[in-house]
Amino acid sequence: xxxxxxxxxxxxxxxxxxxxxxxxxxxxxxxxxxxxxxxxxxxxxxxxxxxxxxxxxxxxxxxxxxxxxxxxxxxxxxxxxxxxxxxxxxxxxxxxxxxxxxxxxxxxxxxxxxxxxxxxxxxxxxxxxxxxxxxxxxxxxxxxxxxxxxxxxxxxxxx
Numbered sequence: 001x002x003x004x005x006x007x008x009x010x011x012x013x014x015x016x017x018x019x020x021x022x023x024x025x026x027x028x029x030x031x032x033x034x035x036x037x038x039x040x041x042x043x044x045x046x047x048x049x050x051x052x053x054x055x056x057x058x059x060x061x062x063x064x065x066x067x068x069x070x071x072x073x074x075x076x077x078x079x080x081x082x083x084x085x086x087x088x089x090x091x092x093x094x095x096x097x098x099x100x101x102x103x104x105x106x107x108x109x110x111x112x113x114x115x116x117x118x119x120x121x122x123x124x125x126x127x128x129x130x131x132x133x134x135x136x137x138x139x140x141x142x143x144x145x146x147x148x149x150x151x152x153x154x155x156x157x158x159x
Contacts, residue, residue, distance in 0.1 A: 038070065039091070039110030039128055046070055046108065046130055055102075055137040056080055067131050073098065073107075073138055074126035084126075085141055091128035097146040098126040099139045106133030118146055 038046055048070030055064050056073075058081045067076040074096050077084045087095040091112035099122045100107055110128040111119060123146050126138065 038130070041110040042108055042130065046132065050132075052106065052131040052134055052136065054131050056140060057101075057137070058084065058140040069130055069132055071130070072127050073124075073129045073131065073136075077126060077138075077140055081140075085143055086127060089127045091125040094125060094146050094150075095143055096126040096140075097123055097142040098129070099123050099142050099145075100129070101137045101139055103131075103133065103136035106131060106136050108132050114146065115150055118149055121149065123149075 046069040048068050050069045051066045052069070053064060054067045054073065054076065055062060056077050058077065061081070063080045065076055065080055067073070074084065074086055074089070078086075085095050087093045089096075091110060091114075094113045097114075101122065104122060107124070108130045109119070109124055111125065112128065113125055114123055123142060124138075126140060129138075
């Protein structure tokens with residue numbers, strides 16, 4: 001007997017983004033592992049057996065955790081803090097925007113929703129950022145700053 005697998009997706013142009021899987025059938029456990037994968041841009045570049053110490057800062061509260069290269073900084077932050085801002089988990093909405101303040105060279109990015117000026121300023125989508133070396137410190141909850149640098153200038157020109 002086939003059990004149903006419910007998926008919720010958002011259609012954005014020609015791309016569909018997985019939002020959540022409320023229930024994965026026990027008859028098809030392989031489906032769950034295929035749904036949660038590293039971004040295609042980083043496939044084969046991360047070593048999930050390697051782990052790094054990362055310092056997370058959310059609204060002034062600092063916590064340190066050991067993070068696998070296979071886990072995004074957002075996923076790891078959600079294990080430490082109760083209310084980490086996030087939405088699409090695909091690097092499009094920038095709700096999970098953060099700033100890498102130390103260890104920028106020790107991260108790998110799969111960037112979708114940020115422009116070059118934001119990336120150059122150290123901003124990342126934490127859902128698309130993975131630790132690949134030591135010394136990473138990341139400030140979470142930077143959506144407002146990213147929005148301002150990316151779109152705020154245009155809003156001011158209409159005011």
